[in-house]
Amino acid sequence: MSLAVYIAVMAGVTYLIRMIPFTFFRKKIKSRFFRSFLYYIPYAVLSAMTIPAIFYTTHNMWTAAAGTAVALLLAFFEMPLIVVALAASGAAFLLSLFM
Amino acid sequence: MKSRFLRGMSHGIPICLGYLSVSFGFGILAVNKAGLSVFQASVISATNLTSAGQKAGLDVIAAGGAIIEMILLQLTINIRYSLMALSLSQKLDRYFTTPHRLLASYGITDEIFAVCSAQKEPLTPAYMYGMIFISAAGWITGTALGAAAGELLPASVSMAMEIVLYGMFIAIVIPPAKKQHGVLFAAVIAAALSVMFRYALPVISEGFAIIISAIAASMLAALIFPVKDGEEGAAQ
Structure with missing residues (x-):
């Protein structure tokens, strides 16, 4: 499959998802189940995407685990996104110097 | 303007x-x-x-x-x-x-x-x-x-x-998961399903594994922990 097709499909789907409700839809969703489902979806997606894939980043399971631990800890203390993200990377990098 | x-x-x-x-x-x-x-x-x-x-x-x-x-x-x-x-x-x-x-x-x-x-x-x-x-x-x-x-x-x-992007994903999920059982539940179930697909059903591609894990976890969470009116807005 050509890369241009992939990119066009990605961009097209993502745009339509934003555009259709923004432009045409004016009513509120009533179903409590559906609203709850939509509320949980982003967290479930991020979680499924992160675990176990995060342990295969950095090409070394130990440095990846160190980065993950630091990210979990800082996220638990509700540090800003950027701090958590960069600290995870920094921890993985520092450990890799000793391996 | x-x-x-x-x-x-x-x-x-x-x-x-x-x-x-x-x-x-x-x-x-x-x-x-x-x-x-x-x-x-x-x-x-x-x-x-x-x-x-x-x-x-x-x-x-x-x-x-x-x-x-x-x-x-x-x-x-x-x-x-x-x-x-x-x-x-x-x-x-x-x-x-x-x-x-x-x-x-x-x-x-x-x-x-x-x-x-x-x-x-x-x-x-x-x-x-x-x-x-x-x-x-x-x-x-x-x-x-x-x-x-x-x-x-x-x-x-x-x-x-x-690892940077994944670090950001963790930073998005953890704070609400601390406060809301439903978010914690959805995140844990989704992660568990994703691990299961990776090691027990590697024939399912990574993309479909994420979709199925997330939809199943969110449906379960929506059934067990339905959100109250206005709660969605407060957490975003």
Whole structure:
């Protein structure tokens, strides 16, 4: 499959998802189940995407685990996104110097 | 008109700075994992303007996945934007005619949504364009820099940077998971299913594994922990 097709499909789907409700839809969703489902979806997606894939980043399971631990800890203390993200990377990098 | 645009830009500066560093990680992943060029990675960022969706798209591209997989994955990951778009559509200024809506909807991201919904007065097109402009500039610049650096940086640094996007995902999930049982439940079940697919059912591709895990976990969470009215808005 050509890369241009992939990119066009990605961009097209993502745009339509934003555009259709923004432009045409004016009513509120009533179903409590559906609203709850939509509320949980982003967290479930991020979680499924992160675990176990995060342990295969950095090409070394130990440095990846160190980065993950630091990210979990800082996220638990509700540090800003950027701090958590960069600290995870920094921890993985520092450990890799000793391996 | 002009001052509203500038106001939107100034409100978008923190978003721009955040995007610069996170998209840097995306640029590196695009080069290292999917073998894309600086230009190709930048085009993805310019046309999609979303972190999780782009990262998942890379997975499909790197694996040579099916187009239907790409469509379902983007739908699943980005469907939250529909809710945000819906919410924002309720507080638009009368200047927001259909052409403006068609244009501005390009820039509905988690962060832009958050800042726009925090505004007391109705949203004007110029204000949203200003914020989208500076945010997208940060996102695309960071991607290009990351992709270029991915080719130039020492391997130890670029490998360590691969974890950046995942670190941000953790930072998004953990704080609400601490406070809401439903979010914690959905995240844990989704992770468990994703692990199960990876090791017990490797025949299922990474993209479909994410879709099935997330939908199953969210449906269970919605059944067991239905959200109260207005709770969605409070947590975003």
